Amino acid sequence: MDVVESEICIYCRQPGYSREHNPPASLGGNCVLSCVCTQCNKTLSAIDQGLAENSPVAVSKAAFTPPAAFCTHVGGEASTVDQFGLTLGVRVGNEMKTHVRPQFFLDGNSLKARTADRDGISELIAHIDKQISEGKLADTYIEVNAEFRVPRFLMHRSTESYVSASSIEDAEHLLRVLQAQWPDIRNNLLTCEEVKVETRQPSVLMKLTMRPNDEFRGVAKIAFEAAALLCGPQFVLRPTFDPIREYIMGDVRLPPIDPANPEALAIDARFVRRIVDCPVKFTDQHGVLLIAGAAGILGLVILYGEHCYSVTLAPRQDGEPWMRCYEFSYTKDGHHEIDQLDFARRALERFPEQLKIAKENIPYLLNIIQKNKAGR
Numbered sequence: 001m002d003v004v005e006s007e008i009c010i011y012c013r014q015p016g017y018s019r020e021h022n023p024p025a026s027l028g029g030n031c032v033l034s035c036v037c038t039q040c041n042k043t044l045s046a047i048d049q050g051l052a053e054n055s056p057v058a059v060s061k062a063a064f065t066p067p068a069a070f071c072t073h074v075g076g077e078a079s080t081v082d083q084f085g086l087t088l089g090v091r092v093g094n095e096m097k098t099h100v101r102p103q104f105f106l107d108g109n110s111l112k113a114r115t116a117d118r119d120g121i122s123e124l125i126a127h128i129d130k131q132i133s134e135g136k137l138a139d140t141y142i143e144v145n146a147e148f149r150v151p152r153f154l155m156h157r158s159t160e161s162y163v164s165a166s167s168i169e170d171a172e173h174l175l176r177v178l179q180a181q182w183p184d185i186r187n188n189l190l191t192c193e194e195v196k197v198e199t200r201q202p203s204v205l206m207k208l209t210m211r212p213n214d215e216f217r218g219v220a221k222i223a224f225e226a227a228a229l230l231c232g233p234q235f236v237l238r239p240t241f242d243p244i245r246e247y248i249m250g251d252v253r254l255p256p257i258d259p260a261n262p263e264a265l266a267i268d269a270r271f272v273r274r275i276v277d278c279p280v281k282f283t284d285q286h287g288v289l290l291i292a293g294a295a296g297i298l299g300l301v302i303l304y305g306e307h308c309y310s311v312t313l314a315p316r317q318d319g320e321p322w323m324r325c326y327e328f329s330y331t332k333d334g335h336h337e338i339d340q341l342d343f344a345r346r347a348l349e350r351f352p353e354q355l356k357i358a359k360e361n362i363p364y365l366l367n368i369i370q371k372n373k374a375g376r
């Protein structure tokens with residue numbers, strides 16, 4: 001069900017609707033907002049990907065997402081070695097399950113296929129049929145890497161592929177063999193028996209590319225959209241939200257190089273910061289806490305109950321301070337606002353030491369909060 005609707009987009013203020021997931025569907029978010037236009041939804045999906053696949057969050061995503069939740073995989077590159085010594089490209093999915101990507105290896109003048117199952121073979125056939133019919137096979141992206149003495153043609157996503165080889169010549173040779181022998185190879189693939197691939201090493205080598213600026217923009221987007229969800233689209237359309245809106249849309253300002261620390265990553269930390277020891281971990285799922293007070297409108301974003309970030313959403317506001325809190329499940333179990341009593345209960349139960357409250361006094365305190373709430 002769509003929970004927020006708006007005539008105009010909360011990013012570009014143009015009319016138009018699309019189904020925007022918050023947090024992104026790639027993190028299991030199933031709260032749908034209809035206040036983002038199709039164009040912004042599409043443009044901003046790159047930062048969603050940066051957060052879900054190219055940040056430390058990617059590892060939690062693969063480790064904790066149950067198989068029944070959205071099919072998700074870690075980005076970057078992962079590989080393992082099979083019983084024939086071939087380095088197989090693998091996808092790392094839910095609960096760190098590995099899945100062999102559809103791929104070919106060039107052995108002399110013949111091609112060997114490796115896939116996880118029959119679906120992988122079908123995927124490979126459909127993709128190469130399409131590339132050949134459109135005359136695009138020879139234009140396949142080539143990655144030169146000394147590790148790949150055996151040239152490899154690998155499906156990267158269901159519609160994209162690339163070749164890894166130790167030289168351009170080897171890669172081009174593989175593409176020529178594939179093109180010339182395709183009718184025979186295709187036929188063999190359709191009729192071949194499945195051979196179970198065993199990995200010689202019980203380990204997977206993962207190479208993740210980190211994109212901290214996209215990660216931070218993705219986090220800002222989650223907090224910003226949670227504000228639209230909790231306070232309405234008109235609230236975040238106020239001009240005081242323009243700086244964070246522009247930041248999410250791409251106004252990233254990298255700091256100048258510090259001569260004392262020239263190796264440091266250039267990160268725009270104007271709005272988002274990572275919190276190492278978060279004092280208010282109110283959820284084991286995804287959650288956003290919004291606090292409006294003297295310091296402005298601040299967001300605390302928690303992902304997988306583990307990764308915590310603070311987000312400065314807007315400058316100081318007039319009026320009474322307030323707090324709202326929202327929890328999003330990453331297992332398709334839904335999403336809901338956490339009421340203040342529940343929030344207080346979670347805070348009291350989890351952080352009695354920080355709050356300097358004896359555990360035995362917690363029921364008494366909760367009772368008082370409950371009574372105050374009822375009497376309001």
Ligand SMILES: [Zn+2]
Pocket residue numbers: 009010011012013014036037038039040041
């Ligand atoms: Zn828009």
